[in-house]
Amino acid sequence: MRGVVMYKAGDVRVEDRDVPKIIEPTDAVVRLTATCICGSDLWPYRGVEPADHTAMGHEYAGVVEEAGSDVKSVKVGDFVVGSFVISDNTCEICRSGYQSGCVHREFVAQTVGTQAEKARIPHADGTLVATPGQPDPELIPSLLAASDVLGTGWYGAVAAGAGPGKTVAVVGDGAVGLMAILAAQQLGAERIIAMSRHPERQELAKFYGATDIVEERGDEGVAKIKELTGGLGAHSVVEAVGTQESTMQAINSTRPGGHLGFVGVNYDVTIQGIELFFAGIHVEGGPAPVRRFLPDLIQLIWDRKIDPGKVFDLTLPLDEAAEGYKAMDERRATKVLLTL
Numbered sequence: 001m002r003g004v005v006m007y008k009a010g011d012v013r014v015e016d017r018d019v020p021k022i023i024e025p026t027d028a029v030v031r032l033t034a035t036c037i038c039g040s041d042l043w044p045y046r047g048v049e050p051a052d053h054t055a056m057g058h059e060y061a062g063v064v065e066e067a068g069s070d071v072k073s074v075k076v077g078d079f080v081v082g083s084f085v086i087s088d089n090t091c092e093i094c095r096s097g098y099q100s101g102c103v104h105r106e107f108v109a110q111t112v113g114t115q116a117e118k119a120r121i122p123h124a125d126g127t128l129v130a131t132p133g134q135p136d137p138e139l140i141p142s143l144l145a146a147s148d149v150l151g152t153g154w155y156g157a158v159a160a161g162a163g164p165g166k167t168v169a170v171v172g173d174g175a176v177g178l179m180a181i182l183a184a185q186q187l188g189a190e191r192i193i194a195m196s197r198h199p200e201r202q203e204l205a206k207f208y209g210a211t212d213i214v215e216e217r218g219d220e221g222v223a224k225i226k227e228l229t230g231g232l233g234a235h236s237v238v239e240a241v242g243t244q245e246s247t248m249q250a251i252n253s254t255r256p257g258g259h260l261g262f263v264g265v266n267y268d269v270t271i272q273g274i275e276l277f278f279a280g281i282h283v284e285g286g287p288a289p290v291r292r293f294l295p296d297l298i299q300l301i302w303d304r305k306i307d308p309g310k311v312f313d314l315t316l317p318l319d320e321a322a323e324g325y326k327a328m329d330e331r332r333a334t335k336v337l338l339t340l
């Protein structure tokens, strides 16, 4: 079967990979309907993470082609969406809603590689969620978004305590930041401030519910947030970038007693303990427990209450994955959908 392989940083190829098969009775093999390239795939592409003939991809939606003998919640022929983290959904960590910290967790990016025609998904019962029926083709991008960026943005907004009466600030206008705006709006936030300086992304931010746009960054961005919130800072801040500047901007934009949800993968960020100490804020983040939110997110998409699929602004056939990586690396695209 065809699949994306990153030979080394900057060198992406589509070639024949082994056809996945059931290994454990809890596995399922999914024939992918669509897959995509993630902002985090740019880390190995840019050499920040190692890449050595690595099978790429961790976001996926498709049809169950084969199910192991112990799989009960999904069956052959079901259309399924799965989290980018494998989980059993039964251990104590999973039952508390933190499936991305499951005692059996595996990162799909490291052990599966879903930029391919098929994928073997371990712990299928705990990782996959079936849709109510076969989806209309127009719903596929949105269902695919639920696999990571929607689930991650949603978690960021939940971790930030977004809700009625709250002012939410979102640092980052990539796919996850835009999905955090969508989530804040759905969770009933009163005011949503998008921090963005790209005109097209500002438009999408407004489409998803942003009420204010702040173009300033760093300390100037913090000052602007304070200005918009009577000098107090936002109740809820989502950090969806992961750089030193964006992280400090997020911490300093949060009012004392407020909540910061951080979901940007943050290499090389150093936070002085004393800065966190005097900020006096609640901080929660990490790889999102997408599985917690998947049933609700699928239903919202199914009922056409949300349209997260709009974050895909470039669609290419799987065979042109290399161009997709290039377009995202050069910021010509926010997020690339790969068709099969």
Ligand SMILES: [Zn+2]
Binding pocket: 038, 039, 040, 058, 059, 084, 148, 149
């Ligand atoms: Zn991703």
Ligand SMILES: [Zn+2]
Binding pocket: 087, 088, 089, 090, 091, 092, 093, 094, 095, 099, 101, 102, 103, 104
């Ligand atoms: Zn678990």
